[in-house]
Amino acid sequence: MDTEFSKRLISWYLQNKRELPWRTTTNPYAVWLSEIILQQTRVAQGLPYYQKFITTFPSIHDLAAAPQEQVLKLWQGLGYYSRARNLHETAKNVVVNYNGKFPDNYKELLNLKGVGDYTASAIASICYNEAAAVVDGNVYRVLSRIFGIETPINSTKGQKEFKALAQQLINPQKPGTHNQAIMEFGARYCVPQNPDCSNCIFNDSCEAFGKRKVASLPFKLKKGAIKKRYFNYLVFISEDNKTHIEQRTKKGIWQQLYQFPLVETKNQATIKTLMEDNDFLKLTNQFSEVDITQYNNAPILHKLSHQHLYTTFWIIFISEKLQNGIAISTIDDYAVPVLISNFISEFTTFNNLKN
DNA sequence: AACTCGGGGGG
DNA sequence: CCCCCAGAGTT
Known part of the structure; x- marks a missing residue:
């Protein structure tokens, strides 16, 4: 000593x-x-x-x-x-x-x-x-x-x-x-x-x-490259003003947290490529008609220490009622990633201004 | 031993 | 843009 x-x-x-x-x-x-x-x-x-x-x-x-x-x-x-x-x-x-x-x-x-x-x-x-x-x-x-x-x-x-x-x-x-x-x-x-x-x-x-x-000093070994991922969040809005959320149960980031239904694509999606995506079709084929608009034109870049998430939110109006939907006003009760939290506060602010 | 896991603050 | 923060668990 x-x-x-x-x-x-x-x-x-x-x-x-x-x-x-x-x-x-x-x-x-x-x-x-x-x-x-x-x-x-x-x-x-x-x-x-x-x-x-x-x-x-x-x-x-x-x-x-x-x-x-x-x-x-x-x-x-x-x-x-x-x-x-x-x-x-x-x-x-x-x-x-x-x-x-x-x-x-x-x-x-x-x-x-x-x-x-x-x-x-x-x-x-x-x-x-x-x-x-x-x-x-x-x-x-x-x-x-x-x-x-x-x-x-x-x-x-x-x-x-x-x-x-x-x-x-x-x-x-x-x-x-x-x-x-x-x-x-x-x-x-x-x-x-x-x-x-x-x-x-x-x-x-x-x-x-x-x-x-x-x-x-201190000396540190360099780490591997940062991966790019492309996230597309589907923000459903039904005629009775409800939306869908899902819980992330798989391994990886944000385990057990909630988010909007996610379609991950290999590259930055456009409305055309998204609507041809198999995962997108699975999530939307139950609806007779979908009215989809791109919320953010440029992808939102969310940086984690080991991956960069290029994220687009898609607003999808549904002219019917959502089964298992939740009231949009209750979404804040769930634990969500900052990426989702930021979107929600911006989106709800925008809607309040409109009303 | 290398990889994975968040988000924010400072230069 | 980079680095680092009262690190730990998994592969």
């Missing part, structure tokens, strides 16, 4: 830390909730979600008793929806199989779905004072720079190497504070671009600063 490193870090932390709601408690439920929300998510983006969840579900029993629909609806907009599904599953699991109490150590915490090395270490250290080092994106950056490590952080070798180093540096007296300190230091001071190295508390010993490698 390097006590000097930890002492410097914690000293900085105590003077510079943000006041955040999950920092005023060691309740494992609250800490776990915050850690799941903050995975791959900035504090500013996750904070309102934490407030919503802790208010709606003050205890793990409340969360476990909720329907999945409610959990997903509260999670709407935050992304990586498997986190919400696993959050809910783990809540039920802890209530039923752990008598409502979280495991109190790193090893057993790892058995919970949605809890990996980082989250298990965070909970164990913050709630139970176990000397388990967290390694998140901030820790990779701070350690790669200070120690001049060029091993790719997104490689198995890199993960092991940084975990071992972080574990070596942790303060066994205050593991929770140490872990939060190094993350806060990365988030607030040793930032990805243009960190203020000349005033840094570690600039007397930082390898990257000494060797002018700050901008190139």
Whole structure:
């Protein structure tokens, strides 16, 4: 253990830390909730979600008793929806199989779905004072720079190497504070671009600063190409002002969320190519006549980290009643992707103006 | 080991 | 346009 490193870090932390709601408690439920929300998510983006969840579900029993629909609806907009599904599953699991109490150590915490090395270490250290080092994106950056490590952080070798180093540096007296300190230091001071190295508390010993490698660390392997997909959403409107929605049940993005009936095409569809599409015909052949208009002329580009969705909404008026249709006004009760949510708010605004 | 899974914010 | 964010699960 390097006590000097930890002492410097914690000293900085105590003077510079943000006041955040999950920092005023060691309740494992609250800490776990915050850690799941903050995975791959900035504090500013996750904070309102934490407030919503802790208010709606003050205890793990409340969360476990909720329907999945409610959990997903509260999670709407935050992304990586498997986190919400696993959050809910783990809540039920802890209530039923752990008598409502979280495991109190790193090893057993790892058995919970949605809890990996980082989250298990965070909970164990913050709630139970176990000397388990967290390694998140901030820790990779701070350690790669200070120690001049060029091993790719997104490689198995890199993960092991940084975990071992972080574990070596942790303060066994205050593991929770140490872990939060190094993350806060990365988030607030040793930032990805243009960190203020000349005033840094570690600039007397930082390898990257000494060797002018700050901008190139941490090193990361490049990822694969982004795929393009072409989505056509069919927005049915019946004579009794209802529409169709479907739930995404297959594997892939947005599992368990709702959307309008989707026709995915190989290329950007036109009204002509769409009306010849087999999937389109299956979805519409039950109607005697369809009055279809293209809502957006240029496709709406929705960017995910690994795919670009070129999306067209098609408004389809039906001169009859829809079986299993839902009132358009109730569509906001369902958890939907941001892409759908944006469309709905724009579309309903447009219709209100018209009326 | 490589791939998949969202959405937003900053330079 | 790019990168990154209090990562984890699946293949």
